Amino acid sequence: xxxxxxxxxLVASTMIMATLAGCGSSAGGAAPAAxxxxxxxxxxxxxxxxxxxxxxxxASGDTMEIEVYDAAANYQGLQTGWFDKVVKDRxxxxxxxxxxxxxxxxxxxxxxxxxxxxxxxxxxxxxxxxCVKAGLxxxxxxxxxxxxxxxxxxxxxxxxxxxxxxxxxxxxxxxTQMMNTSPIEYSQDVIYSSPLLRWDLYKExxxxxxxxxxxxxxxxGQIQAAHPTNDAGDxxxxxxxxxxxxxxxxxxxxxxxxxLTTWYGEKIKDSAILKADGKTFVPLTDKTASYYKMLKFLNxxxxxxxxxxxxxxxxxxxxxxxxxxxxxYMFWYSWQVGFxxxxxxxxxxxxxxxxxxxxxxxxxDADAYYGSGRVFGVGSxxxxxxxxxxxxxxxxxASPEGLEFQHAGIKDFNYTVGADGKFTAINDNALMDNxxxxxxxGGAGYNDGNNQINEWIVSANAINPNTGETYAKDYWASWxxxxxxxxxxxxxxxxGAAEPAEWMKKNNKxxxxxNVAVTLISDTADISVIRNQCEETLEDYSWQMIxxxxxxxFDSMWDEMTATMDGNGYQDLYAFDCEKWQPQIDxxxxxxx
Amino acid sequence: MNKKKxxxxxxxxxxxxxxxxxxxxxxxxLYGWRYxxxxxxxxxxxxxxxxxxxxxxxxxxxxxxxxxQLFQVLLNTFGISGxxxxxxxxxxxxxxxxxxxxxxxxxxxxxxxxxLPNFISWVLVYSIAFCVFNSTGVVxxxxxxxxxxxxxxxxxxxxxxxxxxxxxxxxxxxxxxAAIMYIAAITGIDEELIDAAKVDGANRWKTIWHITIPSILxxxxxxxFLNLANFLxxxxxxxxxxxxxxxxxxxxxxxxxxYNLAMGSGGYSLATAIGILKSVVSIVLLCVLNKVSKAxxxxxFI
Numbered sequence: 001x002x003x004x005x006x007x008x009x010l011v012a013s014t015m016i017m018a019t020l021a022g023c024g025s026s027a028g029g030a031a032p033a034a035x036x037x038x039x040x041x042x043x044x045x046x047x048x049x050x051x052x053x054x055x056x057x058x059a060s061g062d063t064m065e066i067e068v069y070d071a072a073a074n075y076q077g078l079q080t081g082w083f084d085k086v087v088k089d090r091x092x093x094x095x096x097x098x099x100x101x102x103x104x105x106x107x108x109x110x111x112x113x114x115x116x117x118x119x120x121x122x123x124x125x126x127x128x129x130x131c132v133k134a135g136l137x138x139x140x141x142x143x144x145x146x147x148x149x150x151x152x153x154x155x156x157x158x159x160x161x162x163x164x165x166x167x168x169x170x171x172x173x174x175x176t177q178m179m180n181t182s183p184i185e186y187s188q189d190v191i192y193s194s195p196l197l198r199w200d201l202y203k204e205x206x207x208x209x210x211x212x213x214x215x216x217x218x219x220x221g222q223i224q225a226a227h228p229t230n231d232a233g234d235x236x237x238x239x240x241x242x243x244x245x246x247x248x249x250x251x252x253x254x255x256x257x258x259x260l261t262t263w264y265g266e267k268i269k270d271s272a273i274l275k276a277d278g279k280t281f282v283p284l285t286d287k288t289a290s291y292y293k294m295l296k297f298l299n300x301x302x303x304x305x306x307x308x309x310x311x312x313x314x315x316x317x318x319x320x321x322x323x324x325x326x327x328x329y330m331f332w333y334s335w336q337v338g339f340x341x342x343x344x345x346x347x348x349x350x351x352x353x354x355x356x357x358x359x360x361x362x363x364x365d366a367d368a369y370y371g372s373g374r375v376f377g378v379g380s381x382x383x384x385x386x387x388x389x390x391x392x393x394x395x396x397x398a399s400p401e402g403l404e405f406q407h408a409g410i411k412d413f414n415y416t417v418g419a420d421g422k423f424t425a426i427n428d429n430a431l432m433d434n435x436x437x438x439x440x441x442g443g444a445g446y447n448d449g450n451n452q453i454n455e456w457i458v459s460a461n462a463i464n465p466n467t468g469e470t471y472a473k474d475y476w477a478s479w480x481x482x483x484x485x486x487x488x489x490x491x492x493x494x495x496g497a498a499e500p501a502e503w504m505k506k507n508n509k510x511x512x513x514x515n516v517a518v519t520l521i522s523d524t525a526d527i528s529v530i531r532n533q534c535e536e537t538l539e540d541y542s543w544q545m546i547x548x549x550x551x552x553x554f555d556s557m558w559d560e561m562t563a564t565m566d567g568n569g570y571q572d573l574y575a576f577d578c579e580k581w582q583p584q585i586d587x588x589x590x591x592x593x
Numbered sequence: 594m595n596k597k598k599x600x601x602x603x604x605x606x607x608x609x610x611x612x613x614x615x616x617x618x619x620x621x622x623l624y625g626w627r628y629x630x631x632x633x634x635x636x637x638x639x640x641x642x643x644x645x646x647x648x649x650x651x652x653x654x655x656x657x658x659x660x661x662q663l664f665q666v667l668l669n670t671f672g673i674s675g676x677x678x679x680x681x682x683x684x685x686x687x688x689x690x691x692x693x694x695x696x697x698x699x700x701x702x703x704x705x706x707x708x709l710p711n712f713i714s715w716v717l718v719y720s721i722a723f724c725v726f727n728s729t730g731v732v733x734x735x736x737x738x739x740x741x742x743x744x745x746x747x748x749x750x751x752x753x754x755x756x757x758x759x760x761x762x763x764x765x766x767x768x769x770x771a772a773i774m775y776i777a778a779i780t781g782i783d784e785e786l787i788d789a790a791k792v793d794g795a796n797r798w799k800t801i802w803h804i805t806i807p808s809i810l811x812x813x814x815x816x817x818f819l820n821l822a823n824f825l826x827x828x829x830x831x832x833x834x835x836x837x838x839x840x841x842x843x844x845x846x847x848x849x850x851x852y853n854l855a856m857g858s859g860g861y862s863l864a865t866a867i868g869i870l871k872s873v874v875s876i877v878l879l880c881v882l883n884k885v886s887k888a889x890x891x892x893x894f895i
Contacts, residue, residue, distance in 0.1 A: 109861070112636035134636035235729065243838065309728040313749050313837050525632035525642070529652075529860040536841075536853070543838035547750075567658020 064389055065094045069111065069118030071127070072374060072455035073099035074316065081449015082441035086405055091393050097452050101244070112136060116381045120390055122176070122455055124250070126522050128375040129164055132172045138378040138387070141171040147395035149402075153178050153458070156370050156517070163519040174394065175371025175517070177459040183369040183515040184591055188461055189474065189499035191364040191510070193259045196331040196352045199487050201227060203349075207494065212359045213297045221304050223329050230326040238306035239298070240328045241546070242319040246539045250373075252284060252531075253291060254542045257298065259332060261290035262363035265511040270577040271534065271570065276361065276511055278589060281578045284538070285562045285570065292558065298546045299554055312543045324432050342429045349487040354500035361509045364501075368459055370517035376457060398457040400466050406451050407460040407471035413438055413446075415473065422467050424478040516587040520580050527576050530569040537564050629865040649866040669756070670846040674824045676760045681820060684768050685813050688775030689805055693797065704776075707769025718766060719834035722749065749835070755843035763831060774816065778809040821882055825875050847871055 065078075079087070079095040087093060098118055100107050108127070111117045117136050121128075131137050145151055153174075160175045161167055181187055195216060205222040208215075220238035230236045245255035251268040252258075258268050265276030266289065272281040273289045282289045301307050308314075308322070322328050323339040331337060331352050341351040365372075378390055396402045408415055408423060414430055415423040427435055434445035442449065460472035473479045497503035504510035523531060541561035548554040562570075629649055631642045654660050687707075694700040710718070725731050728745035736742045782805065790800050829848035836844050845853070851871070855864030886892065 106855075109635045113638075131636055134638075136636055309745055309747055309750075312839060313723070313727070313747075523634070525634045525860075525862060528634060529854075529863050532854075532860060540838040540841050547839070564658050564662075567656050567661075 063088065063092050063094050064386060065096050066120060066386070066390060066393070067096045067098060067118040067379075068120045068122065068453060069098045069100075069379075070120075070122045070453055070455070071100055071124055072122060073097050073452055074101055074454060075099060075452040076102040079452050081444045082410060082437045082446070083405065083449050083451045085442045085449075087393070090396060091389055093389055093393065095453070101248070117379055119379050119382050119386060120394070121377045121379055122453070123375055123377070125160075125173075125373055125375050126250075126520050128173055128377060129519050130522050131377070132164055136380055137172045138380045138382065139170050139172060140378055140391070141169070143387075143391055144171055147391055149395045149399040150174065150457075153398065159370055160375065160517045160519075163517055165519070173375035173377045174398075174457055176374045176376060176455050176457055177368045177372040178457065179367045179369050179459045179462050181367045181369060184366050184512065186364050186366055186501060186505075186510065186512045188367075189501050190334045190354065191362055191501055191504070192334050193262045193332050194334075194354050194362055194500065195263070195357060195360075196334075196337060197355045198223070198329055198350060199353050199491065200348075200350045201329065202355060203490075210355065210357045212357060213293075214300070216357055217297070217300050217304055217306070220301065220306050220330055224306055227329075232325065234325065234327055236327040236329060237308040238329045239301055239311075240308035240314075240319050240322050241298075241311035242314055242316050243312060243539075243543065244316045247535050252535050253538050254295075254546075256332075257291060257294050257542060260294040260297070263357070263360045264290045264293070265361045265363045266290040267363050267513065269581040271531070271573045272577045272581065274581070274585070276363070278511070278513065278592075279585065281581075283570075283574050285565060287558070295542055295545055296554065299548055302546055303549070307546065312547065339432055342432060343482065344429075346483055346485045346487060349485070349490075351487060353487070353491055354503075356495065356503065356507075356509070361511060362504055363511045363513065366512050366515045367461070369515045371515075372459075374455055376455075394457070400464055403456070403458055403462075403471050404464065404466075406456050408473060409446070410437060410441060413441075418478070422469060422478060423473070423476055425473045425476065425482075428473070514588045514591040516584060516591060518584040518587050520584065523576075526569075527573060530573045533568040534565045534570050534573055537561060537568060626865060626869055628862055629869055631862055633862045635861075645862075649863045650870075652863060653866065653870070665842065666845055666847055666850045669843055670825055670827060672756045673759055673846060674827045676756055677763060677827070678817070678820060678824075680760065680764070681817055682813070683764060684771035685775050685806075685809065687768055688772040688779060688809075689801055691772060692776065692779050692805070693801070704769060704772075708773070709769070710766045711770035713766070715766075715830040715834045718762065718831075722762070722835075750837065750839045752840045752843060755840045759831065759835065759844065762835070771816075774812060775809050778812040779805060782808045818882070818886070822875075822879055824878055825871055 076097055076099040078084070079097060084094070087095060098107065098111075108117075112131065112134065115136065117123075117131060121131070121137065123131065128137070144154070144157070150157070156178050157171060157174055160173060161171045162169070164172065197219070201223045202219070204226065205219065208219060210216050210219055224236065224238050227236060241254070241256045243254070246253070248255055250270055252271050253268065261268055261273065267274045268284065268291065269281070271284050273284055273286070273291060274281060275289075284291050286292070298307065308328070310318070320339055323331070323336060326340065331340070337352045345351040376394065378387065378394075382390060397406070404411070409430065411417065414427060415425050418424055429435065430437075430446040431450070432447075434447040436443055437446050437449060458471075461470050461475070463469065464471050467476075469476050492498050495503050497506050501510065538561065541557055541564075545554050545557050545561075548557060628639065630644060630646060631639055632645050632648075633639055633642050652659070653663060691700060691704060694703065713721075723730070726748040727733070728747065732748070733742075733745040737745070786804050786808075787800055790804055795803065825847055827846055827848070829846065829852055832844045832846055832849045833852065836849065847867070851864045851867050854860045854867065
């Protein structure tokens with residue numbers, strides 16, 4: 001009796017606690033996602049076991065679990081939902097995704113030192129080369145030719161593998177996002193990073209020409225002044241940043257700032273900045289280079305009250321929730337529009353679109369003919385049965401059918417097939433609104449069940465042999481037709497080009513960096529310590545600088561930062577990085593000649 | 594003689610399991626210290642890495658910036674530990690006052706509610722903190738509605754009073770749990786003493802001051818010394834979840850620093866070297882405390 005009482009008391013208090021946490025989230029539109037993810041480290045373990053239980057029950061215990069060590073994933077745990085169903089129906093496997101972006105890089109170190117990274121491995125090419133050297137990756141030379149879809153990319157695969165140190169024709173890795181065009185062309189309509197504004201709001205303030213970054217601050221200021229909240233009444237800001245991605249993708253610094261440097265044709269290569277000429281390096285800590293410039297720009301936005309105050313502490317999920325509820329007025333990643341632009345919004349002119357800033361010229365990586373830099377491989381520890389399954393799966397993953405699922409979605413849910421065999425997109429808000437998928441695919445939310453591997457062997461812009469069009473809907477004739485909205489027309493009339501990339505090419509504002517396959521040297525123990533200490537210093541100070549109250553404070557922090565970084569050995573690091581990236585730069589320039 | 598020897602062996606067998614345990618869990622891990630003397634970098638194995646001697650120990654202090662960084666980390670460690678030491682009487686007083694609540698159900702309720710946070714993981718504590726204190730959280734919304742502020746206050750993002758705030762969180766989480774020991778000690782006080790004091794005309798305050806507190810003071814000292822021995826290891830989960838770019842300078846304690854360096858950045862060798870340094874400082878600290886204790890109380894505690 002007494003025990004029961006104690007237990008019920010405990011349960012009651014726990015629930016009070018839970019409600020308390022819930023209270024906060026209902027007060028702010030962004031909080032629910034944030035609290036979810038903050039708790040996810042804990043709860044994912046619980047949900048994993050739950051998911052594992054049900055799957056073994058359902059699939060009569062035969063299902064093979066494949067561990068995918070995935071440097072691209074934003075999700076950790078078993079793949080669920082419709083994509084899981086698609087994969088399980090074909091191969092009877094479960095994908096258990098291990099995501100260093102969720103679990104922290106430590107997982108790379110612990111797993112490599114244990115000698116087994118995963119069954120399928122997806123890594124950045126430098127790490128991949130290290131792992132091949134350490135014997136963690138299986139040699140797939142003998143079996144690869146038996147898989148027709150992968151075999152179709154043999155040329156590019158060979159070029160990548162021949163770049164591995166001491167390689168004599170063995171094949172270990174399969175590059176990602178390969179294409180079949182040319183390594184010096186840019187064939188997309190939009191580039192990865194450029195200023196994107198809400199067209200209706202931009203028009204509302206008179207669609208002024210934007211001269212430079214100050215002009216952009218001004219425009220954003222006017223937009224936010226006119227609309228301090230979104231339609232639901234939640235506070236809206238010109239920009240909302242998130243710290244989770246800092247230091248990723250071989251670029252030191254705050255991920256958001258790092259991306260903005262491409263607006264001036266510059267590209268960060270670790271601790272160095274490659275200038276727009278594609279030949280010269282300057283240190284990241286150079287005050288005349290673009291990292292300082294873009295940081296200052298964000299600080300200006302902050303001082304004008306245009307930066308979301310939660311930027312430094314919120315996570316990616318919270319930031320996404322704000323994007324899809326219209327609480328952010330400027331995007332700069334091309335994928336961000338997926339959280340906002342729907343057919344309806346394109347029709348009524350409230351969608352996001354590129355608005356040029358006169359003094360900018362934009363950096364873009366050319367078509368990823370040789371791949372985007374990440375590499376798929378098979379773990380050396382797999383047994384034969386598993387190996388067979390993995391190769392079958394990877395082959396399917398590179399097949400037209402697999403790619404249709406990855407890039408276009410589910411037939412008759414995301415698109416319909418016309419009499420001519422070409423696709424027409426439907427339900428294009430499926431990702432944004434997490435629409436329930438058809439019952440035969442399990443009925444859960446589309447976004448929840450989306451492919452969590454988040455990396456593709458073949459690019460979305462490659463041509464689908466079944467349709468003669470790209471896999472991604474953006475270049476389908478039907479999509480182009482339907483997106484020829486009034487808004488697009490107005491945009492074209494104002495800027496004199498049909499698409500952003502076309503405008504950039506026409507006005508000579510596009511710096512295209514050729515795609516090459518060069519394997520870079522990996523860090524020594526000294527350099528990796530220096531790199532990480534410098535990176536931590538750079539990130540911490542950068543965030544503080546964005547939120548600095550005056551120019552003087554900003555500059556004194558910058559000086560303090562460079563002094564600290566130099567003390568931690570930044571100059572050695574810069575010298576190392578220049579040497580590290582030089583072969584790639586040489587290869588790029590050789591292609592351009 | 595032979596019998597005595599046999600008994601010796603038998604008794605040795607009695608303690609053998611414990612010796613093995615100590616060897617495995619306390620001494621075997623020291624073998625890992627060898628990482629500090631190599632340029633270790635996964636995925637290579639240690640035997641493939643170069644032996645570098647004391648390079649990493651030297652690296653820690655070979656210029657001003659690094660010395661300053663290490664000093665700040667030590668300062669944070671001592672600051673946060675010192676603060677909790679300074680307020681270590683808090684759970685005791687809490688227990689004393691809790692004991693004075695005469696309404697039993699209410700007393701049990703308070704005790705349960707204050708003990709409960711101890712069982713919540715720091716990750717969840719942070720998610721609660723984020724919900725309550727973010728720019729659109731309860732606190733900011735209430736303050737704004739009341740017209741006290743017009744811009745949301747970024748509680749989690751400020752670099753002010755970090756040590757104190759961390760102490761508050763720790764107390765919120767631990768006070769009830771820490772009080773349990775004192776409550777047990779209080780129940781052990783002889784009722785007759787209190788009755789006698791009452792007969793002599795002592796009021797409630799006087800009973801507390803002259804009976805309760807002196808009776809539980811030995812417990813307090815034992816716990817205090819246990820804490821002192823752990824002075825350098827103030828844990829890292831709490832600081833790990835609360836750290837961000839804005840407060841890192843004041844929140845990074847030794848354990849977190851080692852973690853950030855090793856796990857976050859792959860500087861295993863350097864992190865191991867700092868770990869060794871920590872152990873050495875801890876031993877020195879313990880010896881000093883023991884001396885102090887001998888000098889002041891007449892007896893050491895080791």
